[in-house]
Amino acid sequence: MSDAAFDIAAGGMAVQRSAMDLIAENLAGVPAGRADAGGSSVERPAFMPASFSSALDDALALTDSSDINMPIDEDTGWNFTSASASSGDDTALANAFTPAAGVSRSGIDPIGQMIALISTGRAYDADVAALQAAKQMDVEASDIDKY
Amino acid sequence: MSSFGFDAVEAGLAFGRARAVVLATDAANAQSQGFRAVDIAPAGERFNGLVVRALGSGGAAGTIERAMAASAQNSVRYRALADQERAMLREFRSAADGARR
Numbered sequence: 001m002s003d004a005a006f007d008i009a010a011g012g013m014a015v016q017r018s019a020m021d022l023i024a025e026n027l028a029g030v031p032a033g034r035a036d037a038g039g040s041s042v043e044r045p046a047f048m049p050a051s052f053s054s055a056l057d058d059a060l061a062l063t064d065s066s067d068i069n070m071p072i073d074e075d076t077g078w079n080f081t082s083a084s085a086s087s088g089d090d091t092a093l094a095n096a097f098t099p100a101a102g103v104s105r106s107g108i109d110p111i112g113q114m115i116a117l118i119s120t121g122r123a124y125d126a127d128v129a130a131l132q133a134a135k136q137m138d139v140e141a142s143d144i145d146k147y
Numbered sequence: 148m149s150s151f152g153f154d155a156v157e158a159g160l161a162f163g164r165a166r167a168v169v170l171a172t173d174a175a176n177a178q179s180q181g182f183r184a185v186d187i188a189p190a191g192e193r194f195n196g197l198v199v200r201a202l203g204s205g206g207a208a209g210t211i212e213r214a215m216a217a218s219a220q221n222s223v224r225y226r227a228l229a230d231q232e233r234a235m236l237r238e239f240r241s242a243a244d245g246a247r248r
Binding site (some may be wrong): 004005008009011012015019119120122123125126127129130133134136137141146 | 160164168171176177178207208211212214218219225229236
């Protein structure tokens with residue numbers, strides 16, 4: 001049997017793997033679009049942070065800390081704030097979790113990316129099925145003389 | 148046994164191999180922009196011809212599912228033909244052994 005079916009199915013699998021990588025990058029880049037970097041309007045990450053902590057540091061450095069009224073727990077070092085803890089003032093909560101500048105939402109549609117992820121996974125399954133069918137046919141062909 | 152039996156079975160096997168390539172192409176390109184899936188059917192007096200059929204647009208998901216189902220069907224048909232050829236060869240061998248005695 002010619003190897004065309006194997007080559008085509010393997011090529012398709014390679015493409016689906018690349019598509020998976022791209023979708024994963026897009027999903028990872030969803031909250032990382034920075035306004036000062038021009039944001040991200042295409043489905044590619046605007047930038048890939050070296051680590052979450054450095055990205056957080058960058059975001060906080062761009063934020064006026066006086067806008068954020070978050071008491072620090074002396075024992076744990078965590079910043080706690082909640083609507084109930086701030087005497088019913090919802091704006092305190094909004095300010096605490098919405099940096100004034102530096103970070104904005106990217107233009108990537110996470111739902112669309114998840115749908116593309118499922119579709120790409122199914123296409124990979126189809127390529128695997130085609131590869132297995134070609135392999136099975138090769139085995140059958142080689143077994144014909146075993147009567 | 149007529150040689151037509153062997154010819155028909157081997158034409159069917161060749162068709163199965165060709166269809167596997169077509170279905171692998173459909174599955175690999177299902178998500179490509181503007182791709183139209185095709186399928187092939189046997190044709191001709193001795194089943195040694197091919198008819199190419201363009202399939203209706205069922206979207207990428209429809210093309211993928213159809214390619215998977217058709218691939219499984221093609222694989223089963225190929226196995227049946229291989230079994231048939233094996234049985235015919237076994238019969239040939241029995242006849243040859245009987246004539247030798």
